[in-house]
Amino acid sequence: MNLAVNSPWALSGLLLALLPLFNSGMRTSPAPWLTLMPGDKLSVFVICCLRLCAMAAIAGLVLGMAGLHRTEQSRERIGHGAHIVLLLDRSSSMDNTFAGRAPNGSDESKATAARRLLTDFVEQRQNDLIGVAEYSTSPLFVMPLTENKNAVQAAIAATATPALGFTHVSKGLGMAISFFEQQPVTGSRIVLLVSDGAAAIDHDSEVKLREWFRKQQVRLYWIFLRTANSPGIFDQPEDSRDDNAAAMPERYLHKFFLGLGSPYQAYEAESPDALKQAIADINRLENLPMHYVERIPKQDLSGTCYSIASLLLLVLLGVKFFEVKR
Amino acid sequence: MTETLHYRLPWQSSSVYPGAHPGQMIGAGQLFKRHEPLIASPDPRRIDLRASVLDPFSSYRVRVYQQQSSVNVYLIADMSASMGYADKQQTLLRFLLTAAASAFDYGDKFGFIGCTERIEHRWLLPAGQHFGRVSALATQLERLSFTGSANGLQNAVAFLPAERSLVFLLSDCHFPLPQLRAVLGSLQAHDVIPLVLWSQDEYAALPNWGLISFQDMENNATRTLFMRPALRQKIIAAYQQRQHDLKHLFRAFGCEPLFITEGYSTQAINRYLQQRTA
Numbered sequence: 177m178n179l180a181v182n183s184p185w186a187l188s189g190l191l192l193a194l195l196p197l198f199n200s201g202m203r204t205s206p207a208p209w210l211t212l213m214p215g216d217k218l219s220v221f222v223i224c225c226l227r228l229c230a231m232a233a234i235a236g237l238v239l240g241m242a243g244l245h246r247t248e249q250s251r252e253r254i255g256h257g258a259h260i261v262l263l264l265d266r267s268s269s270m271d272n273t274f275a276g277r278a279p280n281g282s283d284e285s286k287a288t289a290a291r292r293l294l295t296d297f298v299e300q301r302q303n304d305l306i307g308v309a310e311y312s313t314s315p316l317f318v319m320p321l322t323e324n325k326n327a328v329q330a331a332i333a334a335t336a337t338p339a340l341g342f343t344h345v346s347k348g349l350g351m352a353i354s355f356f357e358q359q360p361v362t363g364s365r366i367v368l369l370v371s372d373g374a375a376a377i378d379h380d381s382e383v384k385l386r387e388w389f390r391k392q393q394v395r396l397y398w399i400f401l402r403t404a405n406s407p408g409i410f411d412q413p414e415d416s417r418d419d420n421a422a423a424m425p426e427r428y429l430h431k432f433f434l435g436l437g438s439p440y441q442a443y444e445a446e447s448p449d450a451l452k453q454a455i456a457d458i459n460r461l462e463n464l465p466m467h468y469v470e471r472i473p474k475q476d477l478s479g480t481c482y483s484i485a486s487l488l489l490l491v492l493l494g495v496k497f498f499e500v501k502r
Numbered sequence: 503m504t505e506t507l508h509y510r511l512p513w514q515s516s517s518v519y520p521g522a523h524p525g526q527m528i529g530a531g532q533l534f535k536r537h538e539p540l541i542a543s544p545d546p547r548r549i550d551l552r553a554s555v556l557d558p559f560s561s562y563r564v565r566v567y568q569q570q571s572s573v574n575v576y577l578i579a580d581m582s583a584s585m586g587y588a589d590k591q592q593t594l595l596r597f598l599l600t601a602a603a604s605a606f607d608y609g610d611k612f613g614f615i616g617c618t619e620r621i622e623h624r625w626l627l628p629a630g631q632h633f634g635r636v637s638a639l640a641t642q643l644e645r646l647s648f649t650g651s652a653n654g655l656q657n658a659v660a661f662l663p664a665e666r667s668l669v670f671l672l673s674d675c676h677f678p679l680p681q682l683r684a685v686l687g688s689l690q691a692h693d694v695i696p697l698v699l700w701s702q703d704e705y706a707a708l709p710n711w712g713l714i715s716f717q718d719m720e721n722n723a724t725r726t727l728f729m730r731p732a733l734r735q736k737i738i739a740a741y742q743q744r745q746h747d748l749k750h751l752f753r754a755f756g757c758e759p760l761f762i763t764e765g766y767s768t769q770a771i772n773r774y775l776q777q778r779t780a
Contacts, residue, residue, distance in 0.1 A: 200715060200726060207716035208584035208704055209676035210725055212744055214736045219728040222713075500712035500729065502703065 179477070182243030189238035196230035205502040226495060229488045236485030239478070246475040254467040255303030258364040259321055261352040262294060262328075264335055265371035266312040267343045274447055275404050286401045289448040290370050291332055297455050298328050305468060307355045308332065311348025312340035321355055323470055343373050345429065346381035353388045363466020365394045368458065372401040374425040377432060386436060395439040395462075399454050400426065402446045409444050505768035507604040509668065510779040513693065515573040516665045522608040525571025537563040573668050574629045575605040576613045576692075580673030581625065582652035583719040587674075588701040591648065593766040594672060595640050597697070600768055601670060602636040610668075614639060615661050617654030626661060651720050652677050659688040671696045675748055676720075682748070686755040695778070696752050696759040697771070698745075705741040706763075708734050 181187060200223070207213065270290070273283040284292075298306055307321040308331040319331040352367045377385070389396070402408050409430045413419040421428040433440045443454035515525040528535055528543075537553050540546070540562035553563035579585075579594055598614065605612035614636070616625030627639055652673065662669065669692045675682060686694065708714070708729060715726040727733060745761060752759040760774045 200724070202713065202715035202726060204715045204717035204724055206587060206719050207725075208587045208674060208701075208719055210716055210718040210721075210723055212676070212705075212740055213716065213725065213727065214733075214740045216727060216733055216736070218730075219726060219733070222728045223726045495713065498711075498713055500709050500714045502714065 178247040178249060180245060180247050181239070182245070184242065186238065186242035189241065190235060192238065193231045193234040195234065196227045200227070201230070202499055203501050205500075226492065229491055233485045233488035233492065236481045236488065240481035240485060241478075244477040244481055246477060248474045249472045250469045251472060252467060253303075253470050254465065256363075256463045256465055257301060257303035257305075258366050258462040258464065258466065259305045259307075259356065259359060260301070260366045260368055260462070261307045261309055261321070261355045262332070263348050263352040263367055263369045263371075264290065264294075264308070264310045264332075265343060265345075265348075265369075265373070266310045266316065266335065266340050267371075267373060268338075268340065269372050269403070270401070271338065272403065274401070284448065286372050286403075287335060289451055290399075290401065291335055293448070293452055293455050294332050294370070295329055297459060298325055298332065300459055303466075305359075307352075309348060309352045309355065310335065311344055311351070313342045313344055315344070315347045315351035317351060321359060323468070343371070343375045345369075345371065345375050346377045346385060349385055350381070350388065353385075353392050353394055356392045356394060360468075361393060362468065364462050364464045365392060366458070366462055367394055367396050369396065369398045370401065371398070372403060373406075374400075374429040376421040376425050376428065382432060389436045389438045393438065396433055396436070396441075397454075397458050398430070398433060398440070398442045399451060400442060400444045401451065402444050404446070409442055505600055506607055507601055507768065507775065508772050509575075509604070509608075509695075509775050511573060511668065511693065512779050513666070515571040517571045517573055519572045520569060521572025521610060522570055523573050523610075525569050527569040527571055528566040529569030531567035531569045533568040535566050535568045538566050540564050572608070572610045574611050574613065574663055574665070575601065575668045575670070576615060576629070576662060577601055577670045577672060578615045578617065578655065578658045578689075580652045580655060580675075581616045581618045581646075581648050582676070583649050584652075584674055584676045585699070586648035587719060588703050589765070590674065590699050590701060591643075593699055593762065595643055596766055597670075597672060597771075598640055598643070599636065602633060606631055606633055612636065613661075615658045616643070617652055617658055618648070619650035619653055621654045621657050621661065629663070629667075653681075655685045656681070656688060658685070659691075662689075662692060664691075667692050669694045672699060673697075674699045679747060679751055682751060686752070686757075690755065694755070694757050695775075696757055698748060698759050698761045700741075700761060700763045702763060705737050708737060710734055 270287040271279070271285050273279050273285055275283065279285040279288070305321040305323055306328045308318040308328060310316040310318055318334070319327055322328065349367065349369070356365050400409050407424055407426055409426050411424070411427060413424055418424060430442055433442065443457070445451040445454055511523045515521070515523050517525060518527055520529070537550060540549065543564045543566050545564055548565045550563050550565045554561070557563055577598060579598070585591060585594065602612045611629035611631055613629035614627035615621065627635060655673070669689060671689070671694050675698050710729065710731050712729045713726060714729055715724055717724045749759060758778065760771065762770070
């Protein structure tokens, strides 16, 4: 409870809160001899309460004007979960259905299915820190690791905008890993790559990625949204001449991931149901205990002050109508 | 002023002036008092032959009669701030005029002693028989707004004559009982008729529910009460207890008070005066 005010000089108005002690604010009726009136504890109690109400109302208004707020705070929390970076492919082929056609009424596009299922996934992972990155021609920084699920879901929903051109997976991976820098190593760290295609990774990038994966202890999950009749991750080339990175980038990317030395799991999803199954697997697997610091933003309390003050003033107004003048 | 207070004395006035009340003087009257020798009362028309014959000294005995005498009537009025409540001041004025007119009807002298914090000369009216002075005083009183306490009551006796007079004590008795005891003690030489002036608004006419902030008229203290039926009953009970205490105290000094709570009525006072002499 770190309270602070915007304009401390306005707090001098708190002196006004003493006013009800000196003036009851009621119209007095003459009484010939008060000594004859019997003492009454309930009356004294009621009057004390009303005085306190009046003082609190004035104090509330003054604090409201001074701009009372609770400063930004951080709270350490422990939960089961992971740091997850969702790395989404924004190449234009994601806007097609699993059958490789433009989406019509019955089939949804791969991007829509991914969006829908990832939204559910985020919903279930309440204790996780989740970040979102995207890549296409170049990596897109969307949302750093945060516990704010609304923000993450909004970021996922933002992928509904039309997609871009190419698939530049190595830079995307680099950015996803950079999310873990300056984060404490607690729980598990996951990069969840959702893509429908792959691209060759040049040698320099390979070296760097190997180093980063080792340094940041990141697990990689690759959900490959396979379009019908396109080469898969696990396909063996029929012709040995086709066995190169340019012809079969998916296979070679998979091989590269296997050789990273960090835990890696690939899922090949050929339909929304398979995608769902893959996400459920990850959901089940990644539940290590972790502790993290939750940041609570600055909270403006002046609204609360005003509403309390107006409530009290309403009470006092009601009492005013209850007053008898003789 | 058509109404008259029919006050009667249960005692004999010592005044020498003829009037309307039983007196200690002998003279023209209807009531046989005693026999006197002719030399003391040289009125041959009243010689009582039978008494003269029976007199062992063979002197003439004369029948003498009690003379109806006048009496001095005083009104000692409490003029403290609490007497300014509701219609008490009007009641005081009405009673002043009624009592003065009645006294003059009887041929008695009427005097007024107004007591506030102390006794001021402008609120003193020596016993006399001029209605003009009384009404002039009444007009002055009408314009006055009462302030202060009723401490002057204790000094009122200094402005009363030495012989026994009829004293109307008009007050709301809103001061401590010891003070009242002192006042009554100082007035013991006189025939005191206490009239206690209360208003229904003070206690019985309070509302059943509500918040009332009372300000004492004399010391300006304030007290706020959360009125409810139980508290109203308590206040009424407190006033009844006060009435009981006052009656008790007045009776200890040989006078029965009249509580005027439901507005002024000369008839009610007359009824009380008749019970008093009966």
